[in-house]
Amino acid sequence: MELLERFAAGDLEAFEALFRQHQKEVYFWIVRIVRDSGIAEDLTVETFWRIYRARDRFHPAGNFRAWARKIATNAALDHLRTARREIELPEDLASAGAADPAVRHETREQIKQAFFQLPAKYRLVATLALIEEEPYDKIAEAVGISEALVKVRVFRGVRILRKKLNSLGAEVGAK
Amino acid sequence: MSNEENNKGIKELLQQAFAPLKDPELRRDLWPQMLQKLSQQPARVSWFDWALAAILSAVLLLFPGAILALLYHL
Numbered sequence: 008m009e010l011l012e013r014f015a016a017g018d019l020e021a022f023e024a025l026f027r028q029h030q031k032e033v034y035f036w037i038v039r040i041v042r043d044s045g046i047a048e049d050l051t052v053e054t055f056w057r058i059y060r061a062r063d064r065f066h067p068a069g070n071f072r073a074w075a076r077k078i079a080t081n082a083a084l085d086h087l088r089t090a091r092r093e094i095e096l097p098e099d100l101a102s103a104g105a106a107d108p109a110v111r112h113e114t115r116e117q118i119k120q121a122f123f124q125l126p127a128k129y130r131l132v133a134t135l136a137l138i139e140e141e142p143y144d145k146i147a148e149a150v151g152i153s154e155a156l157v158k159v160r161v162f163r164g165v166r167i168l169r170k171k172l173n174s175l176g177a178e179v180g181a182k
Numbered sequence: 183m184s185n186e187e188n189n190k191g192i193k194e195l196l197q198q199a200f201a202p203l204k205d206p207e208l209r210r211d212l213w214p215q216m217l218q219k220l221s222q223q224p225a226r227v228s229w230f231d232w233a234l235a236a237i238l239s240a241v242l243l244l245f246p247g248a249i250l251a252l253l254y255h256l
Contacts, residue, residue: 118199
């Protein structure tokens with residue numbers, strides 16, 4: 008019996024094999040949304056917990072990777088909805104990338120503040136599309152909405168951000 | 183104005199505030215944590231227990247006087 012069939016039938020060893028195959032990829036996807044390594048680890052486990060509970064609904068001929076990413080996205084979105092908006096970036100990930108030193112600290116703080124105030128569904132797509140530069144079709148599949156709706160959410164998120172930043176007195180390039 | 187143009191300024195600002203995570207590493211194996219979560223799975227109530235609870239509720243509804251007798255025997 009194939010691995011996915013055994014998993015769907017409730018075989019724990021098959022589940023462990025799938026977990027080990029996909030945990031890094033799921034973590035990688037989640038950490039780019041929540042931007043906190045500890046939370047991303049917890050959400051990776053939560054994702055596989057949801058996967059295990061939903062194994063009856065998984066069709067062995069289906070795409071496990073895409074299914075796992077969709078569940079991971081939902082788990083991350085649930086976290087964004089419940090987490091405090093003013094959460095600070097942890098030092099490890101805040102300094103992991105090369106933020107432009109030319110951009111003043113104050114401006115970066117204003118951007119973060121405005122970004123964390125975005126509704127979770129806009130923040131999710133804005134993070135993936137604008138910061139991580141994931142293609143719209145991949146985001147659409149992961150979120151479970153159409154590509155057109157992803158574009159609409161990015162557009163609305165940008166509009167809200169621009170308003171907030173303008174009210175905070177930050178300089179925003181394009182109108 | 184296209185979406186791309188509309189997003190451009192904000193995109194640059196966001197990438198300066200939150201630099202893209204190029205290659206975040208998973209620092210440990212999460213399987214032990216997964217096993218712990220699986221072992222915490224709440225015990226499922228069997229259909230027999232549900233049936234007993236339903237019968238008891240029905241008896242108490244039909245014969246409220248039995249409540250006192252039941253409490254006496256508890």
